[in-house]
Amino acid sequence: MKIKAVLAAAVATTIIAGPVAAQDKSDWPQSFTIGTASQGGTYFAYGSGWANYMAETLGISGGAEITGGPMQNMALVHTGDLNFGLTTMGPARESLEGNSPLAPGMAMDNVCAMFPMYQTPFSVTTLSSSGITSIADIPDGAKIGFGPAGSTSDTYFPKMMETLGVNFERRNGSWADLGTQLQDGLIDVVAFAAGIPIPAVSQLEVQTDVNIIGMTEEELKKITEAFPVAEFTIPASTYQSLDEPSTVVSMWNFAIANCDVSESLVYEMVKTTMENNDKMVSIHKAARTSVPENYTKNNVLPWHPGAARWFNENGYEIPADRIK
Incomplete structure (x- = not known):
C-alpha cells in the first residue's frame, strides 16, 4: 500500500493546461501535482500559484494538493504519489536519513532538489x-x-x-x-x-x-x-x-521532484521559474529569494538531473556526485 493511502486525506486543486508548446513531451506525464501544506500558509499560496504558472506556460495540466507539509511531501514525492512538492531542509534531512515519523526506517532517497524557494x-x-x-x-x-x-x-x-x-x-x-x-x-x-x-x-x-x-x-x-x-x-x-x-x-525551503520525473520537464520548469523571478514574486512575495544564486543553500538533497542541467548551463556549478 502506498504511503498516500495511510496519510491524512488531501484535497486537490486542479488547473487546466494552456496551449501545448512546440517541444518534445513524449516522456512527460499527462498531468502533474505538487504537494503544498494547509490553507492559510505560504506553501499553499506559493505552490498553487507555481502550479498554475507551469500549467499555463508549459502546456501541461497541473494542480496543487493540500498536505501536511514538508515531511508528508517528502514521503509522497519519494513514493511517486506526487510528482513534485515543497519541503524544508530540516524535515528533508530527517526523511532522507530514515527518521521521518510518517515512515520510520524508510530512507526517502528518491527525492531530488529542483530550485531554492525562500527561508x-x-x-x-x-x-x-x-x-x-x-x-x-x-x-x-x-x-x-x-x-x-x-x-x-x-x-x-x-x-x-x-x-x-x-x-x-x-x-x-x-x-x-x-x-x-x-x-x-x-x-x-x-x-x-x-x-x-x-x-x-x-x-x-x-x-x-x-x-x-x-x-x-x-x-x-x-x-x-x-x-x-x-x-x-x-x-x-x-x-x-x-x-x-x-x-x-x-530554515531554507526547496522545491522537490521525484527523481524519476522526466528530465526535460524538470529542466523546463526550473528554467521558467529561475528566469522569471518577477512573475514568481507576483505569486508570493517570499519568492524574492527564489533566485538561482541560492542554489548553494541545498546541502541535503541530491539534484534532479533536469535541474542540475539548467544550473550548470547558466554558470551555477553542481558537481556530478551531487546529481541523482
Missing part, C-alpha cells in the same frame, strides 16, 4: 490583549498552536520552546484554523513557521491587534546552537503590526 522564519504571534510581548512572557500551561501535525513548525518549534524553558499545551491545526482559534481566545499563542508574509497573520492583523514576537540575543544563541537554523530578520514592512524589524531564526 522559513520561526515567529510567535499573540493577541495584543494577552499582554504577551516576549517568549519569556508566555505563561506556564499556555495553549500554543504549532501548525499541522508533522509540519516544519510542529517538528521543530515545540523543541525550541522547551529549550527556552516554555511549558505549554500543544495544539495542531491548519494555519487558518489556528488563527481563528487565537482570535476567539481558544489558544494563547501561534508559533508560525512559514514564508513571509504569512497569509494567516496578515488576515489576523486586519481583524484584531496582534503582537509579532522576536527573539532576544540570548534566545537566538540557544536556538542556533541546538537546531539547524540561522538568524533571520523579518523586515518591519512585512506586517503592519511591526514597528521595527523582528529578529528570529529561519
